[in-house]
Amino acid sequence: MLTYSLDAKKGVLLYEYIYECIKKDILSGKIKAGTKLPSKRAFAENLGVSTVTVENAYGQLMAEGYIYSEAKKGYYATDVTGIEEYHSKNTTSPQMAGFARANDTEPQKYSVDLTSNKADSEMFPFTIWAKLLREVINEKREELMDKAPAGGIFELRRAISEHLMQFRGIEVSPEQIIIGAGTEYLYGLLIQLLGRDKIYAVENPGYRKIYNIYKSNNAECVYIPMDEKGATVADIEHLGADVLHISPSHHFPTGTVMPVDRRYELLKWANSAGGRYIIEDDYDSEFRFSGKPVPAMFGMSANDKVIYMNTFTKSLASTVRISYMVLPFELIERFKENLSFYSCTVSNFEQYVLADFIEKGYFEKHINRMRNYCRKQRDALIKQISESKIAGITEIKEEDAGLHFLLKTRLNISDEELIKKTADSGLRISCLSQYYENPKDAPQHTLIINYSGISEAKIPEAVRLLCECVG
């Protein structure tokens, strides 16, 4: 009978030790495939342990498949010759060896970063957020555990629909709103909804990330050139696009606001054939500094051809991953039919807190505060630039909305050299040309100045570094 010395058992449970001994012998071939193991009781007596201990050891060996049982006959060793063969043929994995610690958690350090939209931690409403979280956790325990519908919890969708009515003049039912963990995620969902056989068009220049997302999802994606009003119907038709992805209220990075006549031309294009849609990416409409917000195209469309998207990642913090899209009725029906098996990607905790945050008026206050802050930042930065030595050799453009403006310079070096030069002195900037499909076709030497991500105290240093690099 099998016998093991139990003296060698060190720091493991007795049943685990016996399990390990038998497993080792089966793997080494000492116990051959098909060998009958002793009965639990006899084996226990032989080892001087309780039957339960052997039972537990056999149980674990059974669970992992090293032995099997035959009813009323007993336990047998499994044929594991394939394992030995596997290990002899396959070299060990490189595992940790030679795998340098990834540096994605430690990006290059800059003393001033004019590319970031990162909210200043002074601006995030931590106190209110913490208070609402506490209330939600105290008062909504049942609801917090209830699975949300694919589109998100009703309370948040209702809050957003009321917000859209009040601040964007868009009248939508909460059911048309789909909540998701960031617009990037929602783009992926839209591709599943509209179809991978469609041709998607994005603006050139524009966020390259949007293009990358379409490509990464194997959807055909084309760049549409922009004239001074935005994308033209002629180009869209020439490129055979079905779905047009634009930011008519405030284009990044050019700052273009699409005028009303061009908007209707595009709506007419969308109406003139089936399956055409316009994705209106309204990512920073909250940040217009003068006058009323520009109306959304969604409200202009008579025939449900516009999908409206917006996000709280710009208005709250990029690290709070909540965005939404508003679907026309036809697409809501299709969404319910084809995609409602998905779970909503935002946790209930944050959905309930955000719903309260909007409904109790904190969001409006926060937006006003943010807008004032950004205006102040912009004004201070522009004032200091205009009083600096580069005032005469630079020109500021598109400063009326959003979280950035353009700074045209008269440099002779290439944009690539410029970015390297600024980086070397600790200033991170981006250039307009980086947002073009072909950077060589782009206006050169035009910096994009994102001012929402730097603190007021950093502005003099930012201007000093700008003077150093473009002066």
Added chain:
Amino acid sequence: MLTYSLDAKKGVLLYEYIYECIKKDILSGKIKAGTKLPSKRAFAENLGVSTVTVENAYGQLMAEGYIYSEAKKGYYATDVTGIEEYHSKNTTSPQMAGFARANDTEPQKYSVDLTSNKADSEMFPFTIWAKLLREVINEKREELMDKAPAGGIFELRRAISEHLMQFRGIEVSPEQIIIGAGTEYLYGLLIQLLGRDKIYAVENPGYRKIYNIYKSNNAECVYIPMDEKGATVADIEHLGADVLHISPSHHFPTGTVMPVDRRYELLKWANSAGGRYIIEDDYDSEFRFSGKPVPAMFGMSANDKVIYMNTFTKSLASTVRISYMVLPFELIERFKENLSFYSCTVSNFEQYVLADFIEKGYFEKHINRMRNYCRKQRDALIKQISESKIAGITEIKEEDAGLHFLLKTRLNISDEELIKKTADSGLRISCLSQYYENPKDAPQHTLIINYSGISEAKIPEAVRLLCECVG
């Protein structure tokens, strides 16, 4: 010169009123395309308002594109004839009319639900969670605003890697771990990583949702039949699969634990050609009731062929959307190259809280508490069934792990009728056959009893309803 009576202005700002008047006249054609508008100063004098008011009105009209300016000449009305044409051709949107209030927020009510994995709100560690949230909000304001790497914050990835080492015996570097808002989202990411040209294989029976996700992402997906040990290499090769998606530690719904010999056969298959991978979906490995956890295949693979996935949606709450995958080194490199442009889909707040929750030992305690709770639930339910009138005509199977067991009955009605019958009496159940590609090929009259989602107090009612329906 343009003249408007300002008496009609009601409750709107003066500039807004002037803006509305001019806009209306441009849209109606009263002010024709190309007409020069009065200069701001002259117009202001004429209306008896300040120049700033006219400036604001013109500014808004400019922003929306109803007028345009020519340098040193003045302001002109835009050609908006396309708008009239658009509205005359397109009927008004159905909008809210006829759109019944979606009922996705109000699902059918059951008195007992044996299909749900919803955590009992008594079980969720609200107090600890709230405490950690408070600490994170107080102590990590800067970090909360810092954009996380695509794979998630380092602290959470490190906590998970330590947890995997301690509880699954898997040694991985934090950089191999990718955090995402639910496994469903991560499947979509994996398709982008591995390619849409691959053939993905899922187990039959199994979660239909996984199949749906592959299909919705236009990836070819095939069902692999299971024998008593799981999927076979013969079937996988016959169906030409490249990527095998399985749950070897505990298959849902059959409860099968894949034995060690079959595991190595599958690893050998994965090694024998390039581009082959095994996705190990370890969704409920925390809930094994007897013995040690079954080792993960990830740790057995010598050649980086296994992608490990797990989720906190089962162990914490389905409404906390945090899951992760562990990529082999080669795929981590590919992920960095191709997909690191994505933002992590889980908000920093929840990532930091979960990291603390794991690192401070609360997760281990919670899992133990959950396991005990589930074991108690299971024992009580099985005991009450075995003492009920259906004890003799039913058989309980696969009760050793996870959050469900199978209840074989001797009914003569179809599974469809059975589900309807139970639903009518307020009991929600699912049948094994519902998880088969072709329900007719499946074992009939076998109920899946998910016991994690009902409270202890509900067990007698659950058993009473079961007796009523299957007795």
